[in-house]
Amino acid sequence: MSNEEIIREVYEVLESRRDNPIDSYTSNIMKDSDKRAEDKILEKIAEEAGEVLIASKNDENLVYESVDLIFHTLLLLVYKGIELDEIFEEFARRRK
Numbered sequence: 690m691s692n693e694e695i696i697r698e699v700y701e702v703l704e705s706r707r708d709n710p711i712d713s714y715t716s717n718i719m720k721d722s723d724k725r726a727e728d729k730i731l732e733k734i735a736e737e738a739g740e741v742l743i744a745s746k747n748d749e750n751l752v753y754e755s756v757d758l759i760f761h762t763l764l765l766l767v768y769k770g771i772e773l774d775e776i777f778e779e780f781a782r783r784r785k
């Protein structure tokens with residue numbers, strides 16, 4: 690599986706968890722409850738960003754914590770209805 694394919698696969702699973710909820714971490718976080726889904730995801734992104742900062746400073750678990758941050762950012766984008774191709778296109782647009 691190529692690197693692009695794994696990202697596409699994870700993204701598609703997240704879209705499915707959004708559109709056909711099951712009892713799972715990503716479905717549950719995307720469901721509105723007492724705390725709004727968007728706020729829960731944004732809180733998680735802030736927490737994961739802090740963990741990346743600590744990992745970098747300590748030279749420890751940087752890849753692991755960065756993937757947590759990237760994953761939760763993808764979760765936000767899925768929740769907000771952004772298509773994965775929009776992200777790829779924006780990266781491509783910035784290439785000089």
Ligand SMILES: N=c1c2ncn([C@@H]3O[C@H](COP(=O)(O)OP(=O)(O)OP(=O)(O)O)[C@@H](O)[C@H]3O)c2ncn1[C@@H]1O[C@H](COP(=O)(O)O)[C@@H](O)[C@H]1O
Nearest residue numbers: 699702703706712713714715716717736737756757760761
């Ligand atoms: N890539 C991930 C992924 N990365 C992290 N996480 C979850 O995100 C949460 C991260 O929370 P934390 O970092 O706070 O970790 P924690 O386990 O609470 O503990 P600490 O790190 O604080 O010690 C954990 O529950 C992780 O399991 C993920 N959950 C799901 N995925 C992907 O999303 C798909 C759908 O997931 P489900 O909704 O669970 O089916 C899966 O098939 C995976 O491909």
